[in-house]
Amino acid sequence: MIDTxxxxxxxxxxxxxxxxxxxxTDIWDRTAGxxxxxxxxxxxxxxxxxxxxxxxxxxxxxSNFPPLARFYLLDMEGNHTVAVVNHGTLLxxxxxxxxxxxxxxxxxxxIPRMLEAVAxxxxx
Amino acid sequence: MTDRSVxxxxxxxxxxxxxxxxxxRRAPKAPFGPSGAAAARPMPAPARASVPPPPSVRPPAxxxxxxxxxxxxxxxxxxxxxxxxxxxxxWTLDNQRCTGAFVADDNGLTLAxxxxxxxxxxxxxxxxxxxxxxxxxxxxxxxxxALWLGSNMMSWVEARTERGGFCLGAVGLEPLSTRxxxxxxxxxxxxxxxx
Numbered sequence: 001m002i003d004t005x006x007x008x009x010x011x012x013x014x015x016x017x018x019x020x021x022x023x024x025t026d027i028w029d030r031t032a033g034x035x036x037x038x039x040x041x042x043x044x045x046x047x048x049x050x051x052x053x054x055x056x057x058x059x060x061x062x063s064n065f066p067p068l069a070r071f072y073l074l075d076m077e078g079n080h081t082v083a084v085v086n087h088g089t090l091l092x093x094x095x096x097x098x099x100x101x102x103x104x105x106x107x108x109x110x111i112p113r114m115l116e117a118v119a120x121x122x123x124x
Numbered sequence: 125m126t127d128r129s130v131x132x133x134x135x136x137x138x139x140x141x142x143x144x145x146x147x148x149r150r151a152p153k154a155p156f157g158p159s160g161a162a163a164a165r166p167m168p169a170p171a172r173a174s175v176p177p178p179p180s181v182r183p184p185a186x187x188x189x190x191x192x193x194x195x196x197x198x199x200x201x202x203x204x205x206x207x208x209x210x211x212x213x214x215w216t217l218d219n220q221r222c223t224g225a226f227v228a229d230d231n232g233l234t235l236a237x238x239x240x241x242x243x244x245x246x247x248x249x250x251x252x253x254x255x256x257x258x259x260x261x262x263x264x265x266x267x268x269x270a271l272w273l274g275s276n277m278m279s280w281v282e283a284r285t286e287r288g289g290f291c292l293g294a295v296g297l298e299p300l301s302t303r304x305x306x307x308x309x310x311x312x313x314x315x316x317x318x319x
Contacts, residue, residue, distance in 0.1 A: 016204050104233030109205045109319050112287045 002029075002090070003121040007037035010117035014094070015039055017110045021101020023080065027092045027118065030054075036090070049084050049093050071111055085111055087118045195219045195304075198311040205319045209236040212292065212315040220304055222294035223276075227312075230282075230289035240295050244273065248291045252282060268309065270299035281309040283316050290316045 007027050015022055024040035030053070035046055057068050074082040079099045083106060085092040092114060096106055198215045200208050209227050213236050216225040224239025232249025234242050255266045267282040279300040280293040292312040294300060300308070 017206055019206060102234045102236070104227075104229045104231075104235040105206065105209075107231075107233060108229035108235065108288060108290070113205075113319075 001123055002036060004036050006117060006121035010114055010121070011037050011039050013117065014110055014114060017105065017113065018094075018096060018101045021097050021105075023095040023097055025092065025094045027087070027090055030089060030091045042093070042095070045093055045095070049082075049091065053084060053086075053091060070115060081106070083111065085114060087115065088122075090118060090122075092118070193219075195307050198314055200314065200318065203318055206236075208315050208318055212236070212311055213238050215311060216292065216294055216308065220294050220296075220300060220308065221298070222279075222296040222300075224295040226293050227315075228291045228293070230291065235290070240293070244278070244295070245293070247271070247278070248280065248293065251280075252289060252291060268305045279305065279308075281305055281312055283309065283313045285316050285319070287319065290319075 011025060011027070014025060022039065024038070024042050024045070026035045026038040026041050026046050028035040028046050028050070030050055033046060033050055035041055035043065053068070056072070060067055068086055071083055071085045074084075076082060079097060081096045081098045081103070083094045083096065085094070094106075094110075196219070198212060200211055202208060202211070212227060213225050216222065217238060222239075224237070226237035226240050226245045227235040228237075228245050228248045229235060230249070230252045232246040232252075234245045237245055251271065255269075258264055258266045267284075268280065270277050270279045272278075273295070276295050276297065277299045278293050278295050280291050282289055282291050284290075290312065292308050294308065
């Protein structure tokens with residue numbers, strides 16, 4: 001069982017780190033598509049990024065490319081960045097206003113902290 | 125024709141000037157001689173140039189006679205990474221001779237900045253990558269240095285953690301002193317330990 005309390009704390013920590021730069025986030029189970037924790041949760045985005053991630057991973061494998069590691073980024077219109085974080089059985093999407101949060105904070109602080117927190121929430 | 129007299133000269137002053145002029149120059153401390161790559165210096169801050177002249181010949185400038193300003197240690201009151209980075213920037217701007225400061229990761233991505241553009245901060249990425257090779261030379265630390273940007277000097281220090289390297293930079297008219305580099309490094313290490 002995933003400890004959802006740890007996930008909730010991790011989301012709160014993410015909000016503290018990115019402050020008003022974090023627009024929305026979800027952490028979900030990639031097989032069930034069920035969101036386990038989040039802020040300003042976006043069920044449509046959960047479904048979309050589950051599908052995109054599955055396509056991406058299968059395309060990488062079919063092309064004999066190295067598999068997806070920690071995350072991938074999408075630069076969106078309107079000064080927004082989407083980061084999809086690979087927690088193994090769980091996925092996480094973050095929608096970030098890149099005028100309000102630095103990319104360095106996202107990549108070097110926020111994502112590593114989330115990876116560690118979600119790993120702690122998983123059963124051992 | 126009249127013989128010129130030199131009776132107005134002071135023998136002591138002339139003796140001191142001669143002693144200065146004939147004194148042996150200090151040998152360079154670095155194991156390698158001066159190089160052409162003087163713009164990028166991966167080493168502690170270069171010492172402020174010149175030995176002050178004797179007081180009787182030329183009085184030192186007022187600022188040089190003042191004792192160095194006591195710099196308080198950076199104390200963090202928050203565990204929040206953004207608060208800690210903001211505190212580090214504020215401490216740097218308050219206590220070091222600089223007009224801008226930044227914190228970046230080892231890819232050159234900005235974590236926090238004030239008074240410097242992200243384009244300039246991004247220099248840190250290739251700079252730190254280049255220094256990886258320099259560090260392979262035994263005895264070379266290369267975790268601090270100064271880089272001439274054209275009109276300003278960027279002084280920087282690096283700290284490494286499990287999550288990678290972080291760099292604190294300060295931009296001013298001249299490179300920081302060795303003491304200032306030590307203070308910056310300690311402050312950066314204190315800050316990134318909690319990120």
